[in-house]
Amino acid sequence: MTAPTPTPQDRAALRTRLAAELAAARARTRALTHDVFAGDDPDFTRQHSPLMSPFHWDVAHIANMEDYWLVRRGAPDSDLVAGVREDVDHLYDAFTNPRAGRPALPLLDPAEARVYGDRVREKALEHLEAGAFDERRTLADGFVFSMIVQHEQQHVETMLATHQLRAGAPVLHADPPPRSVVPGLAGTEVFHPGAEFLLGTSVEPAALDNEKPAHPVHVADFWLDAAPVTNAEYARFVDDGGYRDRSLWSGAGWEHITAEGWTAPMTWERVGDRWHRTSFGVREAVDEVADQPVLHVCFHEAAAYAAWAGKRLPTEVEWEFAARYDHATGTTRRFPWGDEDPTPEHANLDQRHLQPAAVGAYPAGASPLGVHQLIGDVWEWCDSGLEGYPGFEPFPYKEYSEVFFGGDFRMLRGSSFGVGTPNARATFRNWDLPIRRQIFSGFRCARSDGPAPFSACSPDRSVSRDA
Numbered sequence: 001m002t003a004p005t006p007t008p009q010d011r012a013a014l015r016t017r018l019a020a021e022l023a024a025a026r027a028r029t030r031a032l033t034h035d036v037f038a039g040d041d042p043d044f045t046r047q048h049s050p051l052m053s054p055f056h057w058d059v060a061h062i063a064n065m066e067d068y069w070l071v072r073r074g075a076p077d078s079d080l081v082a083g084v085r086e087d088v089d090h091l092y093d094a095f096t097n098p099r100a101g102r103p104a105l106p107l108l109d110p111a112e113a114r115v116y117g118d119r120v121r122e123k124a125l126e127h128l129e130a131g132a133f134d135e136r137r138t139l140a141d142g143f144v145f146s147m148i149v150q151h152e153q154q155h156v157e158t159m160l161a162t163h164q165l166r167a168g169a170p171v172l173h174a175d176p177p178p179r180s181v182v183p184g185l186a187g188t189e190v191f192h193p194g195a196e197f198l199l200g201t202s203v204e205p206a207a208l209d210n211e212k213p214a215h216p217v218h219v220a221d222f223w224l225d226a227a228p229v230t231n232a233e234y235a236r237f238v239d240d241g242g243y244r245d246r247s248l249w250s251g252a253g254w255e256h257i258t259a260e261g262w263t264a265p266m267t268w269e270r271v272g273d274r275w276h277r278t279s280f281g282v283r284e285a286v287d288e289v290a291d292q293p294v295l296h297v298c299f300h301e302a303a304a305y306a307a308w309a310g311k312r313l314p315t316e317v318e319w320e321f322a323a324r325y326d327h328a329t330g331t332t333r334r335f336p337w338g339d340e341d342p343t344p345e346h347a348n349l350d351q352r353h354l355q356p357a358a359v360g361a362y363p364a365g366a367s368p369l370g371v372h373q374l375i376g377d378v379w380e381w382c383d384s385g386l387e388g389y390p391g392f393e394p395f396p397y398k399e400y401s402e403v404f405f406g407g408d409f410r411m412l413r414g415s416s417f418g419v420g421t422p423n424a425r426a427t428f429r430n431w432d433l434p435i436r437r438q439i440f441s442g443f444r445c446a447r448s449d450g451p452a453p454f455s456a457c458s459p460d461r462s463v464s465r466d467a
């Protein structure tokens with residue numbers, strides 16, 4: 001069946017939405033850079049970690065990517081037009097310039113980077129206003145504009161992680177996250193009867209290449225934690241000697257934590273008889289945020305905790321099955337709660353809060369079986385590598401995901417509190433090396449065995465981990 005031709009009203013509504021998403025992404029970029037640092041502030045141009053770029057590199061890279069795709073290739077009446085600053089392309093190619101070496105490049109200064117971004121945005125909006133969105137594949141349904149929105153939002157989250165790594169007085173502020181309204185979730189799990197469902201998507205206009213195409217996958221029965229593992233639960237693992245018990249760790253994991261001297265999650269430190277963490281320059285006792293998902297753990301740490309708990313990490317397929325499959329109707333949803341886009345009632349996104357919310361804070365975002373906070377709060381490690389789906393086609397460039405297939409990456413699902421709403425899809429696939437923990441990562445556990453499940457028609461399908 002051929003999709004209906006968009007009407008002028010459809011195109012106008014799409015242009016309005018994309019312009020709003022571009023503006024929201026740029027507002028977040030500025031909130032992390034020009035709004036908190038003066039142009040001559042060394043924090044703007046300093047590399048706060050070899051794992052991260054200087055802020056002004058990110059600002060100009062965002063502009064350069066938009067220049068490349070929206071200015072030079074986003075005009076509706078031409079395949080290629082002149083860019084705003086083609087002379088800086090070689091400086092802001094993320095694939096050829098590893099992060100550790102970026103400070104040595106002759107980069108644009110913060111003021112030049114902002115001017116570049118403003119000029120590019122002006123041209124991009126001109127092309128957006130003129131766009132028909134029914135010609136070239138990159139422009140169909142405004143795809144390339146959505147791609148650039150998502151690209152900027154991804155770099156916003158990266159810059160937020162850089163803020164977490166910087167030393168000095170706090171410069172970011174946000175309202176505290178909501179408290180739990182569903183008590184008792186920590187330490188419970190939900191049985192998922194096996195079924196066949198459609199993994200991935202072929203219909204989301206903004207979906208990126210590695211999310212496609214949708215294809216049927218059979219999932220066996222499994223149990224999944226009703227909420228991400230909390231600070232309190234993880235602290236018990238730490239205090240029980242989890243970082244000293246070689247039997248809980250893979251060979252690579254044990255080698256890494258031993259070499260690095262890790263004894264707890266990133267930013268945790270023992271002060272007296274209490275664990276404390278530092279969150280964007282603010283130190284707080286871990287037991288005061290005991291019911292929040294644990295944050296800044298790598299894949300190896302998550303897997304060791306799961307072994308300590310007598311469980312494992314979920315596969316990527318199990319995670320998406322739990323987030324999208326509706327057993328009552330046998331259909332695959334867009335989100336755990338249904339097909340409508342996320343709202344502040346569904347999930348902790350868009351940096352509204354600078355930390356995860358307590359488990360049980362978003363009952364409106366729960367899945368039909370009662371799994372909470374699958375979207376937002378923390379990225380969740382899954383025990384799967386990055387591969388293309390059957391029928392995968394790189395689009396519009398191989399360097400987004402295909403070049404990473406088959407590497408030593410582990411998948412992360414579900415978004416974090418720093419993710420922008422346009423990126424927060426239940427099909428969105430994130431990945432990183434298993435040693436990385438500067439990202440806003442947490443996890444929940446799964447297992448294949450267990451006590452006899454509740455009836456499929458039972459309204460309460462959860463059971464204590466101690467059962």
